[in-house]
Amino acid sequence: MFDLKKYRKKSPWILHYNAGSCNGCDIEILASLSPKYDLERFGVINTGNPKQSDIFLVTGPVTYRSRERLVELYTQMPEPKVVIAVGSCTCTGGVFRDMYNVEDGIDRYIPVDVYIAGCAASPELIIDGIVKALEILEQKSKEMEKPHKLFREATSEGGIVNRRHSALKVGEIDEEN
Amino acid sequence: MKKTINIPLGSQHISLLEPVRFKFECENEKIISVDSDVGFVHRGIERACTTKFKFDAIGYVVARVCGLCAITHSLSYTAAIEKLLGGEITKKAKYLRILLLELDRVHSHMLCLSHTCENAGFEAMFMRIMGDRELVMEIQELLTGNRVQFDYINIGGVNRDISSEVAQKIVNNLYEVKQRVLGYMDEFTNNWSLSLKFKTIGALSLDDAYRLNAIGPLARASGLNIDVRNEIGYLPFSEVGFVMQTHSEGDINARNIVRLNEILNSILMCENILSGLPEGEIFTKLKGKPNGEAVVRFEAPRGELMYYVKGNGSAMLDRVRIKTPTFASIPAFSHIFVGENYADAPAILASFDPCLSCTAK
Numbered sequence: 149m150f151d152l153k154k155y156r157k158k159s160p161w162i163l164h165y166n167a168g169s170c171n172g173c174d175i176e177i178l179a180s181l182s183p184k185y186d187l188e189r190f191g192v193i194n195t196g197n198p199k200q201s202d203i204f205l206v207t208g209p210v211t212y213r214s215r216e217r218l219v220e221l222y223t224q225m226p227e228p229k230v231v232i233a234v235g236s237c238t239c240t241g242g243v244f245r246d247m248y249n250v251e252d253g254i255d256r257y258i259p260v261d262v263y264i265a266g267c268a269a270s271p272e273l274i275i276d277g278i279v280k281a282l283e284i285l286e287q288k289s290k291e292m293e294k295p296h297k298l299f300r301e302a303t304s305e306g307g308i309v310n311r312r313h314s315a316l317k318v319g320e321i322d323e324e325n
Numbered sequence: 326m327k328k329t330i331n332i333p334l335g336s337q338h339i340s341l342l343e344p345v346r347f348k349f350e351c352e353n354e355k356i357i358s359v360d361s362d363v364g365f366v367h368r369g370i371e372r373a374c375t376t377k378f379k380f381d382a383i384g385y386v387v388a389r390v391c392g393l394c395a396i397t398h399s400l401s402y403t404a405a406i407e408k409l410l411g412g413e414i415t416k417k418a419k420y421l422r423i424l425l426l427e428l429d430r431v432h433s434h435m436l437c438l439s440h441t442c443e444n445a446g447f448e449a450m451f452m453r454i455m456g457d458r459e460l461v462m463e464i465q466e467l468l469t470g471n472r473v474q475f476d477y478i479n480i481g482g483v484n485r486d487i488s489s490e491v492a493q494k495i496v497n498n499l500y501e502v503k504q505r506v507l508g509y510m511d512e513f514t515n516n517w518s519l520s521l522k523f524k525t526i527g528a529l530s531l532d533d534a535y536r537l538n539a540i541g542p543l544a545r546a547s548g549l550n551i552d553v554r555n556e557i558g559y560l561p562f563s564e565v566g567f568v569m570q571t572h573s574e575g576d577i578n579a580r581n582i583v584r585l586n587e588i589l590n591s592i593l594m595c596e597n598i599l600s601g602l603p604e605g606e607i608f609t610k611l612k613g614k615p616n617g618e619a620v621v622r623f624e625a626p627r628g629e630l631m632y633y634v635k636g637n638g639s640a641m642l643d644r645v646r647i648k649t650p651t652f653a654s655i656p657a658f659s660h661i662f663v664g665e666n667y668a669d670a671p672a673i674l675a676s677f678d679p680c681l682s683c684t685a686k
Contacts, residue, residue, distance in 0.1 A: 165337055165344075166342065166343045166344055166366070167344075168344075168365070168366045168367075168368055168682070169366075169392075169682065170389045170390060170391055170392040170395070170474075170682050171342065171343065171391055171392040171393050171680065171682050172389075172392025172393075172395070172473040172474050173392070174342050174343070174392070175342075175392060175393065175436060175473065176472070176473060178342075178436070178455065179455065179458070179459070179462065179472075181455075182451075182452060182455030182456055182458075182459070183452055183455065183456035183459075184456055184459040194339070195339065196337070196338055196339025197339075198337075208366070209368070211365065211366060211367060211368055212367075213364060213365050213367070214336070214344055214365050214366070217336055217337060217344070217365075221337060237389075243385075243386055243389050244368050244370075244373075244389070246373075246377065247368050247369040247370065247372070247373045247377070248369045248372060248373075249367050249368050249369040250368050250369065267389075267474050268392060268471075268472065268473040268474050270472060271472075
């Protein structure tokens with residue numbers, strides 16, 4: 149049978165959504181898919197369908213009307229999925245921060261894995277970001293294959309550390325610092 | 326029984342770069358009415374220009390209205406402020422402004438052509454044009470330091486001088502682009518499969534173009550002689566060899582041919598500018614605060630762009646009003662869709678070269 153997990157890494161599909169950007173980052177995404185930068189050599193293809201996509205590229209500072217569609221697209225994508233914020237205004241709001249119809253970045257609404265800075269983000273940075281996202285995607289796929297056993301003993305070495313335990317551990321380190 | 330079906334296109338779709346929603350009412354294959362919603366990208370830039378930023382920073386803010394015609398936005402705003410401050414900028418700065426304006430037009434038109442081909446199903450042509458477009462992006466990066474958002478124009482001149490090596494590189498790359506564009510001209514006029522998708526599809530007659538207030542390449546493809554570069558005396562377009570390009574058919578093919586001819590004309594203008602670039606300073610310091618009203622028009626790649634600026638003698642402005650080309654053309658867009666096949670809708674939409682982030686601001 150086909151080993152879907154293997155092919156997911158070799159050919160991740162991109163979903164691109166413009167949540168109110170100025171088109172600058174969108175045309176840079178198109179440019180990075182075109183022959184000079186050739187992102188398609190990683191097996192990446194731009195699709196319009198959230199249900200077939202693995203990587204979610206978002207541009208723009210999230211306007212008031214596009215936020216519902218943004219969350220809807222995110223929830224329609226199958227696990228594992230990686231979200232990339234392309235451009236300064238997607239990361240923080242950028243020059244549009246505090247304008248009355250702008251929500252100051254996408255991480256208020258959906259979890260972001262890779263932030264790409266720049267106004268507009270250059271194709272080199274976008275390629276770097278997507279290569280980084282491929283690593284995260286592989287890691288997330290492995291994470292999904294592990295059997296989840298909640299409330300397992302934390303002392304077992306090499307075992308799965310459950311979420312509650314790891315969260316506590318992070319908090320302890322923060323207290324020490 | 327209801328005989329029509331409603332098909333939505335957008336707000337997220339593979340053939341759209343930007344969020345816009347069209348609702349097509351179709352009877353079998355034919356579109357009989359269309360409803361559009363363009364407000365997804367509204368950010369409130371006009372409001373922020375009067376409350377958040379001082380007048381000398383707004384030139385860089387309004388560039389973020391649109392990434393494709395960023396230079397036209399900052400140029401229009403700067404020209405309005407220079408009118409209010411009453412200064413005169415040097416001739417070299419004016420020539421460099423035209424140079425970047427025309428380079429921007431070349432890359433914007435090439436993007437539109439490639440996108441039209443992609444939406445018509447000709448992926449190879451999309452890749453070819455996008456690959457050749459990098460030649461223009463390269464010289465824009467050399468000239469201004471950035472590929473898309475240039476921030477090249479400031480109040481009183483331009484931010485960077487041009488060196489002789491950069492000028493030589495621009496001439497070489499533009500020569501290369503010209504050869505490629507002549508190749509596309511052949512492809513767009515003679516390719517049989519492209520002609521099935523483009524010829525007689527999405528036609529707009531001269532009367533309708535006039536009546537529905539079409540502007541830019543959309544109107545010029547129908548034979549309407551409007552181009553703001555012909556009407557304003559602020560920048561010396563006639564000195565550098567501007568010729569208006571029109572076509573009589575009004576269909577998608579005519580729009581493509583008009584865009585290709587404009588690219589050739591823009592390349593000619595850039596070459597003329599570089600061969601006869603005047604000596605002198607690139608920046609003049611202008612003093613004072615803007616007081617009064619000014620209206621400035623410029624030709625963006627998509628048509629006429631109008632700025633209205635009102636100052637009150639302080640650092641904050643009273644009003645900045647932006648009228649963008651796509652906004653004026655929406656009635657013509659809706660008119661063209663009626664009577665066409667639904668399968669052609671993405672290609673027709675791409676051939677308008679709509680810019681929704683301009684429209685919604």
